Amino acid sequence: MESIINAIVAEPPEPGHRLRLVELHGTQTIGLPELHETAGRLAGRLREEGVRPGDRIGILAANCLEWVLLDLAALRLGVVTAGFEPGKFEGDGELLAxxxxxxxxxDRGEAAGVGGVRAIKEVGSLAEAPPHVAEPHVAGPPAVRYEPGDVTTLKFTSGSTGQPKGLAASVGSIDSSLRAVQEMFQHGPEDDLFVFLPLSLLQQRYWIYSALRYGHDVTVSTYEAAFMAMRQTRPTVVMGVPGFYETAKKHIEARADATGVTREEAARRLFGDRIRYLWTGSAPASAALLRFFGSVGLPIYEGYGLNETCIVSKNHPGAHREGSVGRVLPGKHVLLDEAGAISVRADFPVNTRYEYARPGESERMFGPDGTVRTGDVGHIDEDGFLYIHGRADDTLVLDNGKKIVVRPVEEAMKADPEIAECVIFCLGQSRLVAVVSPARTPADEAAIAARLAQTNAALERDERIWKVVIADPPFTIDGGTLTSQFKPKRNRIHDLYRPEIHDSDRGIHA
Known part of the structure; x- marks a missing residue:
């Protein structure tokens, strides 16, 4: 099959579509042909500075036009990018080594100018035509052609503990994911795909590649500017994690209550009036959240994947089943053992080992043939839809031998609008304790207590929560209790709230 990466490297896209960068202080717009040409000039200038095919360049910055240009220039030059998420890495000489x-x-100002560290804003001047070239159109570097096993980028796992693990992503895995998504959703000339999660996450850059290959608009923003940007640009597709949609749901409900408009109208005012569908993944979305967006006319499709596997399954128009994460994609093979533990084998794997990890971590995740042990538990129904029950290590074994899968219990607690997150621990192998992150401060303790009683009433005795500890402050990325994709860091939360979890006199008791 044609390589999508080779196609966007070899030829400029057809005119008529654009990339927009929306930040709190302003908007930049560039046509896709101009983006391609500018990235080619930048590739040429990097080559003049001694960067060669197979070398690595790092990008440690918030979402910006320069980020996109560097990534595309690296593709044009055969250079590997390493995307570092701000806040997780320090831009210093140690990172280079x-x-x-x-x-x-x-864009960390204090780091620029040290050794091989450059200010990202220098990219604009580097991408200008060299002064000795008279013609306005400047040819890029020699053509590069990728094979499926070649690597274009080094990505890092979000990881809940320790140093993020590096994973070199293959062209074959990128091509197969982009092709499968296009077959499901048929993005076309009328589409504008909205991206706001960090571009250091390779999956977010897929939508820029998609725009260049399939001919549609793409808007890149930051999380802080996301709601403003949606109102301004009126996208047709939004890519977000469940935590983002939970926040959006609260905005919609609050606006409807305050103004008297319907929730459908409040949703259109928040997301714009052109939404075709919403995309979510990276963490479990509650059934209540999915139903809410369906009820306001914004269908939201959940999928499943890991950094180590890329997208594995996806609900989409014409093949959508509530509670599932969709049918398994072509080229991906889901293997289940007798306990329901999920492994994934791919025709074009992301990789078969970590690039940077502690001894033994690659072997724990990857089988000898590259099969990925996901750590999740689930099943596939008779129609081929995949269901995720939870993490294998989220199955608690009580002292009476009873096994408790905690994810459904956590989701039942999170169904209350006063609870943003819930993480359950087992105290002495006999009692379940929930640490909840309140949706607002001060926390509504009465509402949380009522939800505890309601949740317990629907559970078997061994599954019931003994008490609730309210997190103060609520879980945040900056506070180290959520990953960049808004997943709770279970081990970190346990360490922070260990005294409250183990003190029988503290917390809201059932």
């Missing part, structure tokens, strides 16, 4: 970087581009 640790990840074998030729250059590091960053």
């Amino acid at each position: 640790r990840y074998d970087l030729e250059l590091l581009f960053t």
Whole structure:
């Protein structure tokens, strides 16, 4: 099959579509042909500075036009990018040495100018035509052609503990994911795909590649500017994690209550009036959340995947089943053992080992043939839809031998609008304790207590929550209790609230 990466490297896209960068202080717009041409010039300038095919460049910056240009220039040059998420990495000489970087581009002002560390804003001047070239159109570097096993980028797992693990992503895995998504959703000329999660996450860059290959608009923003950007640009597709949609749901309900408009109208005012569908994944979405967006005319499709596997399954128009994460994609093979533990084998794997990890971590995740042990538990129904029951390590075994899968219990607690997150621990192998992150401060303790009673009433005795500890402050990315994709960091939360979890006199008791 045609390589999508090779196609966007080899030829400029057809005119008529654009990339928009929306930040709190303003908007930049660039046509896709101009984006392609500018990235080619930047690739040429990087080559003049000694960057060669196979080298690595690092990018440590918030979402910006320069980020996109560097990524596309690297593809044009056969250079590997390493995307570092701000807040997880420091832009210093140690980063250059640790990840074998030729250059590091960053928006961390204090780091620029040290050794091979460059200010990301320099990218604009680098992408201009060299002064000795008379013609306005400047040819890029020699053509690059990728094979499926070639690597274009080094990505890092979000990880709940320890140093993020590096994973070199293959062209074959990127191509197969992009092709499968296009077959399901048929993105076309009328579409504008909205991206706001960090571009250091490779999956977010897929939508830029998709725009260049399939001919549609793409808007890139930051999380802080996301709601403003949606109102301004009126996208047709929004890519977000469940935590983002939970926040959006609260905004919609609050606006409807305050103004008297319907929830459908409040949703259109928040997301714009052109939404075709909403995309979610990366963490479990509650059934209540999915039903809410369906009820306001914004269908939301959940999928499943890991950094190590990329997208594995996806609900989509014409093949959608509530409670599932969709049918398994072509080229992906889900293997279940007798306990329901999920492993994934791919025709074009992301990789078969970590690039940077502690001894034994690659072997724990990857089988000898590259099969990925996901750590999740689930089943596939008779129509091929995959269901995720939870993490294997989220199955608690009580001292009486009873096994408790905690995810459904956590989701039942989170169904209350006063609870943003819930993480359950087992005290002494006999009692379940929930640490909840309140949806607002101060927390509504009465509402949380009522939800505890309601949840317990629907559970078997061994499954019931003994008490609730209210997190103060609520879980946040900056506070180290959520990953960048808004997943609770279970081990970190347990360490922070260990005294409250183990003190029988503290918390809201059932």
